Amino acid sequence: WNELNPGKEYPRNNDGTIKLLNKHLLELNVDILYHLGLDTQNYDLPAMFGDVKFVCMGGTKYRMRDFAQYIAELLDLPEKNKKLVNLTKHSQRYAMYKVGPVLSVSHGIGVPSMTTVLQEVIKLLAYAKVKDPIIFRIGTSGGLDIPPGSVVVSSFGLNGNLGKTYDIPVLGKTRQLPSILDSRVCQEVHSLSADNDDFNTYIGGTMGADDFYIGQGRLDGPFCDYTQADKMAFLNTLKDLGVRNIEMEANAFAAYTRAAGIRAGIICVTFLNRLLGDQVTPNKTTLNEWQKRPMIVAGRYIAKYFEDI
Ligand code: R2B
Numbered sequence: 001w002n003e004l005n006p007g008k009e010y011p012r013n014n015d016g017t018i019k020l021l022n023k024h025l026l027e028l029n030v031d032i033l034y035h036l037g038l039d040t041q042n043y044d045l046p047a048m049f050g051d052v053k054f055v056c057m058g059g060t061k062y063r064m065r066d067f068a069q070y071i072a073e074l075l076d077l078p079e080k081n082k083k084l085v086n087l088t089k090h091s092q093r094y095a096m097y098k099v100g101p102v103l104s105v106s107h108g109i110g111v112p113s114m115t116t117v118l119q120e121v122i123k124l125l126a127y128a129k130v131k132d133p134i135i136f137r138i139g140t141s142g143g144l145d146i147p148p149g150s151v152v153v154s155s156f157g158l159n160g161n162l163g164k165t166y167d168i169p170v171l172g173k174t175r176q177l178p179s180i181l182d183s184r185v186c187q188e189v190h191s192l193s194a195d196n197d198d199f200n201t202y203i204g205g206t207m208g209a210d211d212f213y214i215g216q217g218r219l220d221g222p223f224c225d226y227t228q229a230d231k232m233a234f235l236n237t238l239k240d241l242g243v244r245n246i247e248m249e250a251n252a253f254a255a256y257t258r259a260a261g262i263r264a265g266i267i268c269v270t271f272l273n274r275l276l277g278d279q280v281t282p283n284k285t286t287l288n289e290w291q292k293r294p295m296i297v298a299g300r301y302i303a304k305y306f307e308d309i
């Protein structure tokens with residue numbers, strides 16, 4: 001009973017809308033989505049967001065604005081010639097842009113920041129009566145034994161204790177939620193990698209660490225009491241478990257989207273090969289160029305979806 005959603009894998013209503021597994025919400029006259037700067041009383045959420053099909057989340061506000069702009073051009077949407085509006089602007093913590101059927105949302109660094117806005121996005125999708133949405137995380141990471149600039153499509157999430165769960169204390173006891181991602185979405189995204197891309201796209205597990213330095217086995221943080229050999233042993237253990245990259249949200253993102261019954265995928269570029277070092281050395285131009293790769297890969301999936309229907 002550790003799971004928030006112990007029963008069906010996808011708790012959906014018959015029409016594909018999201019069923020929120022929380023009966024307390026029925027007692028609220030108005031639900032305030034505090035970090036999104038929206039609520040169920042002053043906003044017509046079905047009118048504003050009912051046509052959403054994809055939500056893409058990523059760390060920074062600027063990257064998610066760029067992504068929205070990229071999608072507007074890719075899908076040839078009317079928004080491509082308009083100035084994009086940050087829909088969360090009253091709340092200031094995050095940014096959210098809507099271009100046609102795609103929502104582009106920033107989530108900050110790390111699990112608590114990401115899960116806070118993700119949970120409000122899940123409620124938003126439910127209140128807006130969005131049908132069968134798919135959520136992607138497009139992000140950055142450190143790779144394991146693959147060339148920097150490669151893209152990884154995650155097949156599962158792993159926590160810092162090498163478990164395939166997101167562990168969260170609830171009322172004084174730790175719950176363990178399985179970090180499972182939709183394997184069809186993962187395969188489909190990967191299948192869209194193109195022969196003429198100037199980067200490779202891999203499928204593999206993704207470790208979500210609770211820290212950038214010791215939490216990812218780095219030697220270059222302000223604290224470190226282990227050796228280079230200890231670090232290498234750890235990274236090689238990860239590799240043997242099928243982990244291809246390390247970032248800071250994957251296990252919780254996988255766990256919460258699954259608990260909500262929403263199909264999800266994680267697409268990250270790698271900025272370095274962690275078997276060769278810890279510092280992120282490429283220059284800004286290179287990193288900016290590489291950050292577009294998860295956008296390109298997610299964009300292909302989204303464009304194909306609308307071509308096929
Ligand atoms: C990847 O990059 C960020 C840290 O630099 C973090 O949000 C993540 O998962």
Ligand code: URA
Pocket residue numbers: 140141142143212216246247248271
């Ligand atoms: N983001 C991370 O969390 N780790 C890296 O090594 C690079 C980007």
